[in-house]
Amino acid sequence: MSPLLSWALVFALGCLALAMMLALARMIIGPRAEDRVLAFDCLYQNTMLVILALGLVYRSSSYFEAALLIALFGFVGSTAMSKFLLRGEIIE
Amino acid sequence: MNTWAPAWVDALTALLVGGGALAALIGSFGVLRLKSFFQRVHAPTLGATLGTWGFTLATAVQVSFERGQLYLHALLIAVFIALTVPVTTIFLMRAAVFRARLRGEEIPVPGADEPPRD
Numbered sequence: 001m002s003p004l005l006s007w008a009l010v011f012a013l014g015c016l017a018l019a020m021m022l023a024l025a026r027m028i029i030g031p032r033a034e035d036r037v038l039a040f041d042c043l044y045q046n047t048m049l050v051i052l053a054l055g056l057v058y059r060s061s062s063y064f065e066a067a068l069l070i071a072l073f074g075f076v077g078s079t080a081m082s083k084f085l086l087r088g089e090i091i092e
Numbered sequence: 093m094n095t096w097a098p099a100w101v102d103a104l105t106a107l108l109v110g111g112g113a114l115a116a117l118i119g120s121f122g123v124l125r126l127k128s129f130f131q132r133v134h135a136p137t138l139g140a141t142l143g144t145w146g147f148t149l150a151t152a153v154q155v156s157f158e159r160g161q162l163y164l165h166a167l168l169i170a171v172f173i174a175l176t177v178p179v180t181t182i183f184l185m186r187a188a189v190f191r192a193r194l195r196g197e198e199i200p201v202p203g204a205d206e207p208p209r210d
Binding site: 009011016020022037041053078079085 | 099102103105106107109110112113114116117119120121123124129132133135136139140143144147148150151154155158165166168169172173176177179180181183184186187188190191
């Protein structure tokens with residue numbers, strides 16, 4: 001790996017760590033429940049990008065499956081939470 | 093399997109990764125910074141589109157050149173995110189509109205802040 005790429009990956013991981021902290025701050029201070037669900041949505045997308053970047057750093061293809069699972073369960077989770085906010089229950 | 097790729101592939105990967113991470117950072121900053129929920133809901137789409145496509149394209153390009161064979165599995169994540177994120181956003185916006193109506197708040201009407209057309 002060239003030094004350019006390794007520094008770009010360090011930069012990307014730093015940016016994503018900062019982005020996760022910003023989303024977490026909104027999740028903590030969020031005035032309402034829908035703000036917290038939105039922040040959770042943003043947080044799991046950033047986590048998925050971090051896992052993809054780590055897969056590039058460590059040259060392993062099993063990180064791809066972890067990222068796919070995070071995307072899948074993040075979607076299920078935030079859909080269920082939005083449905084709960086809308087109707088008061090999830091399965092009716 | 094050789095762990096070597098041409099310099100321009102490394103440069104392209106670095107560009108895609110840096111751009112995607114910047115897009116995700118700007119999107120998360122918008123989530124924290126914007127004032128009302130109906131403005132904030134637009135911000136994470138930046139990370140969901142530019143960020144995800146940047147990172148998955150970077151993975152596909154880099155691993156394809158390192159292994160010497162086509163490796164497109166990572167694009168599956170981008171396709172999946174492109175299918176699922178609008179669904180989540182629509183559910184969340186409907187829930188927010190419903191709850192705001194329940195509290196009797198003002199809901200922004202589409203096109204209300206545009207100047208009237210003559």
